[in-house]
Amino acid sequence: MATELELKLMVQPEYLKSACTFLDDFCEKNSGEKDDPTGNTRQATLDLMNGYYDTANGLLMENGIALRIRAVNRQYIQTVKTRGSSRVGMHARGEWEWSIPSDTLDLTKLSDVPLPQTLQDMSWSRDLIEVFRTDFQRHVWLIHFQDATIEVVCDEGAVSSAYGQDPICELELELKSGPETALYGFAKHIAQSIPVQVSVVSKAQKGSRLKHRRIEFPEKPEAKAPLLRFAEYWYETWLVYWEAMFYLKDEALLQPIRSSIHQLKQCVPTEMSEQLEALDARYDILFKNHDKSLLPGLAGSLETGIMMLETGHWLNKQIH
Template sequence: MAIELELKLMVQSEYLKSASDFLDEICTLSNTDGQSRQPTLALMNAYFDTEDASLMKAGMALRIRSVNSERYIQTVKTRGSSRIGMHARGEWEWFLTKDQLDLSLLTEVPLPEPLQDMSWANALIEVYRTDFERQVWNIVTQETKMEVVCDRGLVTSPYGKDAICELELELKSGNEAGLYDFALNIAEHVPVQVSVVSKAQKGTRLKYGKIKFPKKPLNTSNELELAAYWYEVWLVYWEAMYFMKDEALMQPVRHSMSQLTLCLPSELAYLLECLDNELEQCLVEDESMLLGLLASMTSVGTVMLRVGKWLNRQAF
């Protein structure tokens, strides 16, 4: 088993080439050993569950991945722990000889209690799939080795489709703060925003049509827990605004930012207040242009990343 720790950045399609060019330039100009552009991959992931979503409810994802239509990999991911804007989860992988699940391999996985009797095994169906192109860069900074990928494609299911357009920074070794530092370097040049919505969540969202929010902490006197909560609410509403193409969600976006401001040290609170002033100015523009205008702002991503870095440093 491996623990996968990654930072995901959403990026609108019109800025994807700028992100790719920026990463290419970093590798071209670098003399650092191990820093390089890797071959582009064509990936297909088929996700399986029961009709009543037994695996999803138990916090597990099961998929088969096809790489360039040549190799097949079976993967199990568990929900893992919350990392405040990052994704941390258990992951098991096995190479397969064909495009067919091998459930005997799951004996290596500590299955959640509701799934341990394997009664669900004969009821599995393919519930959604993802097809996307993946560009890959190996990046080495002073204390961190990471894999940075740029994914573009679609999530499809019987219930509809959703776009995949994102960057992922996965920690390979070293200091996880390096993920935030490098992401900030990207965000200062290309408009990106932090995302907490995985491809698997995009697939299940197509069926259930629900936006998943974090649970509000029971201990509301703990400012760090409240800050983490309002930070993730902010990220969820921001992504939902683009998924639903609904400018009206700017109101809860700004509300979550204002609540977060109350829980932050003065320097970060000031950055958030300045960003809110920028957002308020955007609201006087033509409503039909609002989402495009917001997506072009590098300040959104940089503030999200600075707050996320601080929160993770306090919590872990």
């Protein structure tokens, strides 16, 4: 079992090519000597086809389990991912992988996985079906930054099921070794030049969402909870509304986004609160000046991603 620590960034399709060019340029400018293992390099591009399995009533997803088979280069990999622990805008999940001979599930492998008690009798295994697919092209870079090794991937494709389709257009930064702070450090380096925003919605959640059309929000703290817990809540609520605004193509969701930022301002240090105030003022200008659609202006804002990353980095340092 490996623990996957990952920071996911939304990229709108019109900025995807620029993101790839940025990463290529970074590797070219920061390449080591030939055969130097610390050099920054672009890896082979992959075409990934993935089937996700669950019961018709979504029992695995309900228990925080994602079960898939991935086909890559004529090889099959069966993977289980768990919901893992909350890392405030980051994905920290348990992950188990096995090579299998075909695109047929081998459920005997799950004996290695500490399943929730409700799933341990395996009775649900008789009712498994492929509930959705994610098929995408993956561009891969190996980056060395701030004493860390980070795998950066750019995924472009779609998640699809009988209930519809949702595009995949994102960057994922996965820590391979070194300090966790380097994930935020390199993400902020990207965000200074490319409009990206933090995302907390996994591909499996996107697939499940096609059926239920339900946006998942964090659990609101009790009134007596510490102020830092409220900061975490309002930050993650901001992220969820932001992703939902583009998923639903509903610019009216800017209002609850601004409300979340207003609440967050009251839970963070003065300097950060002032930066959030400036971001909200930027939204106000965009709202008053937009002619036809507000979404393109919001998608192209560098300030949003930078502030999401600054806030998330601060929160993670306080909590961990």
